[in-house]
Amino acid sequence: MPISLDSSNEAGSLIAYANASQGKRRKIERPDKQDVSKAVNGLSKEERRLAKKARKATGRAETKDDKADMTGKSRPAAAYAEEAPRRTKKRKHGQVDDSTPKLPNGQHEMMNRNNGPIQQDSINEPEVPAMKLNDAGDKTLAKATRKAEKTERKRLAKAQKLDGARGLNSDKSVDSKNARTPESQGAPNDDTTTTVDGKETLMDGEASPGVARKAKKEEKKRLKAMKKAGDKDMSTTYPVTGSDAANNVSGSPRPASDGVSVSGSPYVEAPSLSSLPQSDIDSFLSANFISITDPSSAKALRPIIDFAHLPKNILAHSSFAKFKAPTPIQAAAWPFLLSNRDVIGVAETGSGKTLAFGVPCIRSILTSISTHPKENPSSHDSAQAKAVIVSPTRELAVQIHEQIEKLASPAHLASACIYGGVPKDSQRDALKTAHIIVATPGRLNDLIEEGSAVLSQVNYLVLDEADRMLDKGFEDAIRTIISHTLPPSSGRQTLMFTATWPPSVRDLAATFMTQPVHITIGADNPTGELRANKNITQKVEVLEPEAKQARLLQIIKQHGTKNDRILIFCLYKKEAMRIEGYLHSKGLRVAGIHGDLNQAKRTQSLEAFKTGSCPLLVATDVAARGLDIPAVKLVLNVTFPLTVEDYVHRIGRTGRAGAPGLSITLFTAHDKAQSGALINVLRAAGQEIPDELLKFGTTVKRKAHETYGAWAREVGDGERKVGVRIKFD
């Protein structure tokens, strides 16, 4: 019987594998030598010949399997599907847990979750007692298994080499020797903690490299096919013109899935929006510097410039009536998202991106549920998650969850907030009834792995702070999460939102998306180049490193008032602790937030800062992205971050939702490698550039994916990127 492999989905291929060879879905297991011997008694000559052949094959496989059980390596793909739940977790310092492979959609059907760790004996116990040796399917299975083993061995050898090069398995101790290990590196994911001996330990799950790489390969294949198809399409770049005014129904088809697609309910433009003169639309687009690029040949969609233009079922549940009008990113993204399109949304910090993806999320779920009348949204006994929103930090996940809850609960939808550093029990409970999961990657993967989080019906996937989510620290974990959701061919909508969209992550992003509409908000910035929020006045002071502390105190005294908050950023955890202690010693009310603090303390510090009981917060880059804290008057950078993207996010904690903001950056000779990139950001925002900064030079180092964000310093010398001289006029 030919083995049919469904290349679109790993679980699909494994199940097909099992079905083809066994005639039904069941565990794939080879018998041991003894069982084969028993079975051959009384067989014909021909059957004995085949049995001998099979014995040879099983003997080989068995030896490898035994070895693999000891080492956790050299497993054929089918064996991974079988034995994943039996493996015990190995969470070593700085080590990716490759002993616990994660499998995509549907795999849980093949696992016995209740068994727990299984002894070596039971691993060798044959699931199928008597093999029918003259069955052609079995021969095919043995052959296919050998082939799978060979491929797996090759892949693992390659992966080990790669991981070795990336330093994924190397310990990083945080001591005086590497006290300059920045938090954004040392803590690639929010679930990183520090053990007593000062070593950093990944607490929560990283993606299995095996599964992640397979997913990567499949995504690449899909992308290739997609590109081929896309070549036939005309790429469309808006602003919308008068000829598009007639278009009031989205022309973007999305393949129907097995009853879970949201494509059944096309977006219909509100008559009140259709009746607006085109000149109104054009002036809205140009006044807000909205650039929309659609690689498909679908017609342009008018921005939803008034809340009244939203579909009625959303409007009825709106919790945002307090706002005057949608922000530009909301207005531009909503029509495409409501039409089930994939969207990359790049808009400045504090511009309302959460509602931009949050509002269509509710509609997507309601539509999806309405096509499944059995799933009554008001029955909170159980639910299947339909949407996942992934965020890089725990605090941001909590904040997004709060906003999503405000949208979801009036619609009788439930959401769960999943993040590391806190007990799992309440999260497990919340998952039982959640339609929407807001999560950090590490803890989500842990709960997927144990079977508490099931994403097999997720057709709305959001990566918030998408560039951070796609950098090396998170990439594998994100791949694993994505591989558990519905594939795009079954109707999954994939959204990426951020304020910074470096070229280094764009190719990777494309592998997860289907003809995404690219929306950028910002003057003179159609390609989404790095831009800071123009409402922020950026000041840079160049000084000697030893002068920093005194200057810091001066600035705080100069700007601190009773009601305003000052957010102080450091690069290292130890530095943050030192600065917090220093300010404390000066009698100031100050709190701290960084990766060495337990979650309760982190939450407490943030609350104290939000309420104003502590008007000063000293933070590392764990607080750089997404946090929406009212009345942050000043962001003060004591040490420049590793990347200028992080700088843009840090200063973006002020000047939110149209309010003015101020940032002051203390810049020393240690940071001169970043001077060129910083000058570019200042220049693009029309800010003053001090001569002392210009003296450091205008060289901008191009960042490739490997060197972006969390793992930057772990790239070997051989991979160091060459600086590019940028000329200014």
Ligand SMILES: Nc1ncnc2c1ncn2[C@@H]1O[C@H](COP(=O)(O)OP(=O)(O)OP(=O)(O)O)[C@@H](O)[C@H]1O
């Ligand atoms: N239409 C609107 N009008 C006015 N304010 C809004 C609107 N939509 C959202 N906001 C407010 O704007 C603030 C910033 O929103 P949000 O946190 O979503 O920004 P963001 O673009 O995600 O920022 P960041 O890039 O820093 O994550 C929030 O306080 C939010 O309530």
